[in-house]
Amino acid sequence: MTAMEKIKDPEKEKRKIKSDKKMRAIMAAYYMEAKTPKEITGKKIAWITSGGPVEPLHVMDVIPIYPENYGAMIGASKMGVELCEKSEQMGYSSDLCSYARADIACATVNGGPIGGLPAPDMLICCNNICGTVLKWYEVQARYFNVPLFILDTPICHTEFNPDMKRYVTAQIKEYITLLEKICGKPFDYDRMKEVGRLSVQGQKLWQEILDTTMNRPAPMTCFDAFFHLAMIVTLRGTQIAVDYYESLLQEMKDRIAQGIGMLPEEKYRLVWDNIPVWYRLRWLSDKFAANSACLVADTYTSGWCGTMKYLDENDFLGSLAEMYTRIFLNTGTDIMADNIIKMVEKYEADGVVFHSNRSCKPYSLGQYDIQRLIKEKVGIPTLMIEADMTDERSFSESQVETRIDAFIEMLR
């Protein structure tokens, strides 16, 4: 490379989100601590599903580790195919979720991103995101020979009723009892209040950050949200997440004040549905950007603040059941469609991009109906892309490219 080529494009530099570095450092420190021997940190490790109640773990000084977040890392570092194939050799079906396949395979090899996850002392599985996690976590509980706690959240097709609340709240109590037993210390209810307050604060900040894209031009896109999301997932309920999101929100506000958009030109505003295609983030982001199409919102990253309204800051444990049971993926198709339509209106979107994700059945099942409902109710065009979040074998570039190009031609 010549000296000339090394000079960075000031236009591009201006658009870069400066907080990225800080985010990477915090996440590196988080994984570093998790991978430090327990004799030094004195902390136990819990593997937890992405929609699981993490706050009680922070109260007990347990480090939460998210195999799904790790699945995203596996996808983004393009290790998905290798690990999925490994799990298929172990006897798992290729129709199984690619996060599950990659995680199950990765546990048995000495490798993967960051050299693999630290072994768990317990597994916390909440089925509010899907049914696959039940079997996936049972497999891991047998493999690591550690206790497994299952939090069963009934599906809220349209409503959440007092019976559901009693049912889930009773399990939260069992969850706390189990934590006390594993950690060998009583649960600190005063600390729970503090962690609960920080969780609410973090979620509020995350929602505010996502809402900065209501501005034209949007200071960030959903591709940036996919990256900055990691902290509200893993460190929800900590001061670290609150501090980080405060600074990220400030950066977004500064960008708005200076008129800095993520795209040089923003002609179309779109909403994304489903988990990202992790191994094609850059390609997709460039593809949309080249067409001046800005993905201003998505149903995925808003999943970690979408049910905040059901939380009572002063009765965190009491309202936990409702918040965790009513999350987007645990509702019926009508509610999901309403949610997306509200997003379209709020962010003034011109279209919706659906990722029909071969791995994620609960996320993808109702998409054709949602497409139809959007057409009927708001009359904007929608696009369906068939792929998989981690398994690259389910991605066809020319197919996806033609669909995106034709969709943009439709918007013109």
Next chain:
Amino acid sequence: MLTAGIDVGSISAKAAIIQDKRLLGVRVILTGYNAQNAGRQVFDLVLSELGLTASGIDRIVATGYGRNSIQFADKAITEITCHAAGGIFLNPAIRSIIDIGGQDSKAIVIDENGKVQNFSMNDKCAAGTGRFLEVMARALEVDLDAFGELSLRADNTASISSLCTVFAESEVISLISKGAKRENIIAGIHASIASRIMAMGARIGITPPVMMTGGVAKNIGVVKALEKKLNTPIIVSEYAQVNGAIGAALIASTM
């Protein structure tokens, strides 16, 4: 103004020349190994047939899966938009298009101006495409061009249920070994394509009049099977296979 449309598909490459909304000529060749060469070759062929030269062409639009490899085109537009433009030009009454090409099939809903309102495409698998028919023709040892006529002579439609081309081929082979009539098997293949297309079309609400485009439109058996499934007559232009190239040339004239 003279414009050209070049449609490089997975099986064949097509070119069309338009002058002031008048179709001057079309040409089809096999794409073969090199998409870029095929685009250049079919363009040169149609030009020489018309006694024209490339320098006389005002604008060129490329389409089809090889659209981005045609360096000499002024612009690349997807086949979805081009088939819509070509279809409304060939028959202004149509509101929906079913395009079945070599590697994919599409259902397109258009407005009275030929603007795309909605579309759906087959997923990654080849079932319900021209390539699917080629595989079946080989298994049945029948020339693909005879497929349409043969299927009209069926006295019973064989059942082909698999969605996967490879599995469907083994289904066909097992039907052959059971002594099923060739005509009936072919009719079954066409019915299975029609079922897939109907599902795709229903999803986006295709409305008559429906036109069928793409190379597979030349197969009368598929057209009849679709008419039966959709319960509506299907319009097939003599230019069905080159409709994408015609649409591309038309778009080039409005740029």
